[in-house]
Amino acid sequence: MIDIVLLAFLVGVAVAIVYMKDLLAVVMLTGIYSLLSASFFVAMDSVDVAFTEAAVGAGISTLLMLVAITMTGRSEHPERHKPLLALAVVIVTGSLLIYGTLDMPYFGSAEAPIHQHVAPRYINDSMQEIGVPNIVTSVLASYRAFDTFGEVVVIFTAGIGVLALLSVVRRTEDSSKIESFNTSMHEQHLILRVVIKMLIPFILLFAFYVQFHGDFGPGGGFQAGVIFASAIFLYAMLFGMNTTRRVINQSVIKFLAAFGVLLYGSVGVVSLLNGKNFFDYSALSSDPVAGQHLGILLIELGVGLTVASVMVIIFFNFVGRRDISQMKEKKDI
Amino acid sequence: MDTILQVSSALFLLIGSFLCLSGGVGILRFPDFYTRMHAVGVTETLATTMILIGLILHNPSFMVDLKLLIILLMTLFISPTASHALANAAIHEDMAKQTNSKLNSEATSSKS
Numbered sequence: 001m002i003d004i005v006l007l008a009f010l011v012g013v014a015v016a017i018v019y020m021k022d023l024l025a026v027v028m029l030t031g032i033y034s035l036l037s038a039s040f041f042v043a044m045d046s047v048d049v050a051f052t053e054a055a056v057g058a059g060i061s062t063l064l065m066l067v068a069i070t071m072t073g074r075s076e077h078p079e080r081h082k083p084l085l086a087l088a089v090v091i092v093t094g095s096l097l098i099y100g101t102l103d104m105p106y107f108g109s110a111e112a113p114i115h116q117h118v119a120p121r122y123i124n125d126s127m128q129e130i131g132v133p134n135i136v137t138s139v140l141a142s143y144r145a146f147d148t149f150g151e152v153v154v155i156f157t158a159g160i161g162v163l164a165l166l167s168v169v170r171r172t173e174d175s176s177k178i179e180s181f182n183t184s185m186h187e188q189h190l191i192l193r194v195v196i197k198m199l200i201p202f203i204l205l206f207a208f209y210v211q212f213h214g215d216f217g218p219g220g221g222f223q224a225g226v227i228f229a230s231a232i233f234l235y236a237m238l239f240g241m242n243t244t245r246r247v248i249n250q251s252v253i254k255f256l257a258a259f260g261v262l263l264y265g266s267v268g269v270v271s272l273l274n275g276k277n278f279f280d281y282s283a284l285s286s287d288p289v290a291g292q293h294l295g296i297l298l299i300e301l302g303v304g305l306t307v308a309s310v311m312v313i314i315f316f317n318f319v320g321r322r323d324i325s326q327m328k329e330k331k332d333i
Numbered sequence: 334m335d336t337i338l339q340v341s342s343a344l345f346l347l348i349g350s351f352l353c354l355s356g357g358v359g360i361l362r363f364p365d366f367y368t369r370m371h372a373v374g375v376t377e378t379l380a381t382t383m384i385l386i387g388l389i390l391h392n393p394s395f396m397v398d399l400k401l402l403i404i405l406l407m408t409l410f411i412s413p414t415a416s417h418a419l420a421n422a423a424i425h426e427d428m429a430k431q432t433n434s435k436l437n438s439e440a441t442s443s444k445s
Contacts, residue, residue, distance in 0.1 A: 189421070195414040202407075 006040045021076045023069050031062035047218040048136040051210075055226045060311055063233060067318040071325065118143075131289040132215045132296060140220065141296040145279035148299070149264055151222075152306050156261045159310035163254075166317040193238050203231040211304050215293070221300040225307025232312055241319055250316065253309045260306030264299045271295070342390035349383030356380060366423055370416060377412035381405075 013033045020026045034057025041050035105112035122139055130138035140148055211224035236244040267279070274283035281295025282288035352375060359372025385405045389398050 189418070191417055192414060195410060199407075199410065 002043050003040070006036055006043060009036050010040070023072075023074055023076060024066075027062055027065045027069060030065070031058045034058040034062070046136075048134075048140075048220070051218045051223050055223045055230075059230055060226050060233075063230070064311075064314060064318065067315065067322065071318065071322045129289075130292045130296070132293070134214065134216055134218070136218070137214050137220055137296065137300075138292075141299055142279070142281060142292055145268070145299065148303070149268070149279070152261055152264055152303050155310050156257060156306055159257050159306075159313045162314045162317050166321050189238060196234050196238050200231050200235060203227060203234070207231065207308075211300065212297075214300055215296060221303025221305075222307055224300075225304040225309075226311060228304070228308040229311035229315070232308075233315055236315070236319070241316070241323065245316075248312065253312050253316075256305050257309035257313060260302040260304070260309065262302075263305070264302035267295055267298050267302070338390050342387045345383050345387030345390060349380045349387060352376060352380035352383060367420065370420055370423075374413070374416045377416065378409065381408050381412070 010033065013029055013036065017026055017029045017033070020029065034053055038050045038054040038058065041047075041053060109115075122135055122143065126132070126135050126138045126143075130142050132138045132142075207224045207228040210219035210227060211221060214220035214224070232244070232248065235247070267281070267284075269278075271280045271283040272278050276283035279295075282291045284294050285291035356372045356376030359375070360369050363369045363372055382405060385401050385408070389401050389405075392398055392401070
């Protein structure tokens with residue numbers, strides 16, 4: 001019942017997103033969409049995925065898209081081309097996909113291949129092999145460490161892409177002008193500043209909890225990195241970019257983004273050098289289970305470092321770009 | 334003791350759900366932004382507080398109660414601040430609009 005209601009909401013929000021012309025509203029709706037799918041995942045008992053969806057989809061990506069909108073402008077351009085061809089392609093692909101689902105096993109069927117293949121092994125043996133209570137963490141970080149490594153590299157590549165496209169060389173005279181602009185904007189939000197100042201330590205603490213408690217409960221490097229980055233975003237929004245640039249060194253952040261990936265990869269290489277498979281953490285210690293624990297801790301740390309610093313890099317570069325375009329507008333006036 | 338707890342928690346939950354519902358109706362029915370914000374504020378603070386208190390009374394385990402209490406504290410901090418930020422931004426925008434329209438009318442009047 002609750003599944004049907006949530007899915008109906010999802011469809012409604014998706015249709016609304018298509019029809020909206022105001023991009024700000026579209027971004028808000030995508031946030032709502034993510035939150036709804038997070039609740040849907042909770043209803044399906046997959047807390048880890050729901051946590052990621054809520055933190056990444058509803059939190060960070062909404063924020064990043066808002067920053068992007070401040071650069072690009074708020075409303076969609078009216079379309080001039082005929083959408084018939086696109087509609088035909090979408091209809092054909094959609095009907096092919098629906099035709100494909102006919103061959104799939106029924107929802108929740110016990111004979112489905114996914115319940116026959118590796119899932120029983122994960123559920124039955126992961127406690128002896130990995131010794132981590134949260135099976136999702138042991139699957140993500142140990143059995144399928146190679147996939148997760150790929151994901152981290154994708155995030156790192158995204159960070160590099162943003163750096164290559166948007167990175168700007170900042171001159172000191174520019175930043176002093178921007179600073180005056182910023183302080184005049186941020187003086188007025190006294191209540192926000194006080195409350196956020198109180199909350200930021202707790203957000204950071206929660207990020208660490210999520211990072212290191214991922215073995216036992218829902219959580220892990222991805223969510224923790226995003227939460228950590230969101231604390232920094234909050235700080236940057238209220239205290240101005242220049243203060244934040246002074247607090248957080250840009251080159252350290254860039255170094256950390258690369259270091260996270262390096263840490264992850266080198267854990268794999270160490271197990272390779274010890275004569276085991278790539279990412280077989282039992283090579284890390286004399287006791288295989290202790291080795292697994294150490295390996296999972298290290299790679300989650302690498303994931304967290306990379307995710308947090310890439311998010312911060314993306315945010316800083318977006319906002320830096322926006323500041324510069326605003327400066328130009330001011331000069332033009 | 335047990336029945337008292339159950340009944341009071343049910344009462345709190347009922348009040349909370351009623352406030353949620355009235356807040357939802359308020360968002361749809363109230364005429365302008367500020368009154369709608371009032372409806373949202375009621376939902377965010379009072380209704381969530383009521384529901385969380387109801388859940389705390391309903392749940393016997395100490396750890397869960399503690400977590401719910403922390404969530405309650407966080408909501409009490411965050412949602413009034415968020416409402417304040419929204420209202421502040423709205424006032425700011427209104428003032429900007431008014432001054433803009435004034436400037437525009439002045440410009441047109443000086444032209445004519």
